[in-house]
Amino acid sequence: MVDLKEENDGFKRHKSSFFQAIGTPTRNVMSDHVEFAMDLVNNYDWQGTPKAKPFRNMLLTPVALRKNKGILDYLKELKGEGVIDNIMFDSGGFQVLTGSLKSRGISNLDDLQKHNEELYNEYDWADIYIMPDHPPNLSDVYHDGYKRKINNTIEASLKFFECLKPEIQGKVAPVFHLRKDQDIDYMYNSYKPMLDKSKFASYSASCLTHPGSPRQLRGAALTMLNELQKVLKKKGVGIHCLGISSPGSVFILHYLGIRTFDASTPIIGAGLGKIYFPYIGGISCSLLRDNEDDNMTEEKLRWAREVTNHRCPFCEDLSRLKKESNVEGIPGYLYRRMHNFCMLDQISWTHRDLEVGLLEKYGNAQFKIFSTVYKNQQVSFF
Numbered sequence: 476m477v478d479l480k481e482e483n484d485g486f487k488r489h490k491s492s493f494f495q496a497i498g499t500p501t502r503n504v505m506s507d508h509v510e511f512a513m514d515l516v517n518n519y520d521w522q523g524t525p526k527a528k529p530f531r532n533m534l535l536t537p538v539a540l541r542k543n544k545g546i547l548d549y550l551k552e553l554k555g556e557g558v559i560d561n562i563m564f565d566s567g568g569f570q571v572l573t574g575s576l577k578s579r580g581i582s583n584l585d586d587l588q589k590h591n592e593e594l595y596n597e598y599d600w601a602d603i604y605i606m607p608d609h610p611p612n613l614s615d616v617y618h619d620g621y622k623r624k625i626n627n628t629i630e631a632s633l634k635f636f637e638c639l640k641p642e643i644q645g646k647v648a649p650v651f652h653l654r655k656d657q658d659i660d661y662m663y664n665s666y667k668p669m670l671d672k673s674k675f676a677s678y679s680a681s682c683l684t685h686p687g688s689p690r691q692l693r694g695a696a697l698t699m700l701n702e703l704q705k706v707l708k709k710k711g712v713g714i715h716c717l718g719i720s721s722p723g724s725v726f727i728l729h730y731l732g733i734r735t736f737d738a739s740t741p742i743i744g745a746g747l748g749k750i751y752f753p754y755i756g757g758i759s760c761s762l763l764r765d766n767e768d769d770n771m772t773e774e775k776l777r778w779a780r781e782v783t784n785h786r787c788p789f790c791e792d793l794s795r796l797k798k799e800s801n802v803e804g805i806p807g808y809l810y811r812r813m814h815n816f817c818m819l820d821q822i823s824w825t826h827r828d829l830e831v832g833l834l835e836k837y838g839n840a841q842f843k844i845f846s847t848v849y850k851n852q853q854v855s856f857f
């Protein structure tokens with residue numbers, strides 16, 4: 476199991492960490508971005524704030540890379556150079572569900588296993604390997620479909636596990652889908668051969684996110700995650716929370732003692748013009764919306780950096796962050812993406828304790844969920 480680094484730089488480092496989903500870039504695109512970003516990061520005056528490492532933890536789905544497998548070798552090189560600390564491979568179960576791998580001849584878990592078996596065994600230097608799953612959707616929660624999909628997930632994971640090399644078996648993370656407390660014991664007992672070896676699991680809240688707002692964890696999902704965490708902690712098993720989407724949820728998950736998270740929001744949001752700050756959430760940077768209240772202004776940027784104690788070389792100049800900007804040939808999305816990467820890296824380990832006051836003041840939606848889950852409870856997970 477990956478041992479996330481504790482650095483002696485004078486700042487508190489949380490044991491949890493944020494994995495950045497990087498989509499399916501080509502090697503050339505990725506190396507351009509790394510060169511651009513690391514140059515600025517290394518030459519920046521961090522003014523007493525902790526230096527961010529934007530590529531510290533990377534998550535990608537090897538089966539979705541089509542012909543761009545060169546990126547895998549490149550990531551290995553970056554790991555050797557210390558630009559990346561940890562790499563997580565996702566199985567592509569979600570992509571099977573959405574049908575986006577059909578053009579590659581992958582339309583079910585059996586197809587997925589054949590492809591992943593080869594990929595996982597060949598690229599054996601990643602730190603965590605997410606096992607395949609068949610994610611239930613919200614309507615399955617109230618029907619037999621839920622149990623069937625849980626059983627499909629367990630069966631496919633165990634079958635796949637047997638095909639992996641011993642050194643990879645020690646790094647797998649089987650996926651928990653939970654509807655009720657009893658599912659925890661059922662899935663844990665089914666996964667026991669894997670959890671005895673790897674001591675790491677993942678949790679998918681895909682069917683329990685809010686129907687009208689899929690980017691926010693629902694109270695029910697958090698309550699279930701809390702129960703799972705309590706059971707697995709006793710067994711010495713850590714949890715990765717898959718696709719949390721909203722960076723604001725990080726603080727609540729920290730509080731629960733969750734070990735790692737991931738989200739595609741930093742990339743997707745950056746493409747849509749947004750940059751994120753802890754507790755405050757996403758703010759749009761668009762030239763076309765200068766007069767609107769929810770748009771980023773120089774004053775708002777200064778305030779957001781100040782109130783969250785955030786510094787990074789990518790959000791120094793608003794004109795570079797604008798959606799339509801192309802200063803010195805560098806598109807605005809690259810500055811926004813790298814700011815989002817730095818911000819998420821920093822909040823993973825500078826805000827050890829949930830600052831409930833800030834959450835109440837700025838993260839209204841998350842605060843409501845937090846209050847629901849912990850109403851009348853004084854809970855400490857550390």
Ligand SMILES: [Zn+2]
Nearest residue numbers: 786787790814
């Ligand atoms: Zn920044």
